[in-house]
Amino acid sequence: MEKKDLDWANIGFAYHKTDKRYVAEYKGGAWDEGKLVDDADVVLNECACVFQYAQTCFEGLKAYTTEDGHIVCFRPDMNAKRMADTAKRLEMPVFPEDKFVEAVCEVVRANAAWVPPYGTGATLYIRPYMMGTNPVIGVKPAEEYQFRIFVTPVGPYFQGGAKPLTIRISDFDRAAPNGTGNIKAGLNYAMSLHPIMEAHRAGFAENMYLDPKTRTKVEETGGANIIFITKDGKLVTPKSNSILPSITRRSLLYVAEHYLHMQVEEREVFFEEVPEFAECGLCGTAAVISPVGKINDHGKEICFPSGMERMGETIQKLYDTLTGIQMGRIEAPEGWVKTIL
Secondary structure, X not given: OOOOOOOHHHOOOOOOOOOOEXXXXXXXXXXXXXXXXXXXXXXXXXXXXXXXXXXXXXXXXXXXXXXXXXXXXXXXXXXXXXXXXXXXXXXXXXXXXXXXXXXXXHXXXXXXXXXXXXXXXXXXXXXXXXXXXXXXXXXXXXXXXXXXXXEEEEOOOOOOOOOXXXXXXXXXXXXXXXXXXXXXXXXXXXXXXXXXXXXXXXXXXXXXXEOOOOOOEEEEEOOOEEEEEOOOOOEEEEOOOOOOOOHHHHHHHHHXXXXXXXXXXXXXXXXXXXXXXXXXXXXXXXXXXXXXXEEEEOOEEEEOOOOOOOOOHHHHHHHHHHHHHHOOOOOOOOOOEEEOO
């Protein structure tokens, strides 16, 4: 199969229209069979629930070309489960988890020419999403929905290597206590846009959010979970009911314990502990791990011993191991890698 003629290493992390996308409709209390379509445009009534009351959610995952030439996807069943949990919380119909995985595979196969070749550093980003589509003017859930998936090739997240980030403590709250911080709802990301732009304007890469109730414990950033490495080589990650359960983070915890034989702790992390850690990283689908070199707390700097030049040694091992599993260089735990082609 001939690949598209693109400069894969320099396409950036941006949207590129591909050939096919998947659409399923929910009407009369049931999902239809779903199908692949050519049209990338979505046409809805002006009063559609998604426009009025933001009843929408999404997922994000990737397909890769492995070293032996196969096209694979990393743990799509976990994305299916997380989207089901999100739908329940937003009073949306659950798209069946087995059909979710099948639909992901169908879209990737239909756009196989857009899956970047092995070794380019690029991947095929997969965006499943769901929205309320019928007109709703009173505050209530929609009765009709669309589930859709589009894909787009994206270049390497780090051009020229992963340089440690400088982030800041935010005065905003990412989520309310007992709110929706633990689901992947579009409204959570809308709320984060002003804080992240304020951070960028102030010269910082991201915001670190503290718990919204006491503002004494580390939670996550606007788009990624956080991991820390202690000075004796233990992986520690914050635990909270308002943190999004990142699939990348959960995979890293397993890799740390079972591949690198590290001690792992998922627990409340008080901000006053942070200066004692040796390394810090932000983990998510896009970058896998982004190293953090410095945290600015209202002018007071916390500098990690790993420095500002490169990933810390332990975080680099975690990154290399997980990306090795994703790309087929390292044997994966059973069920982690779904072969598509």
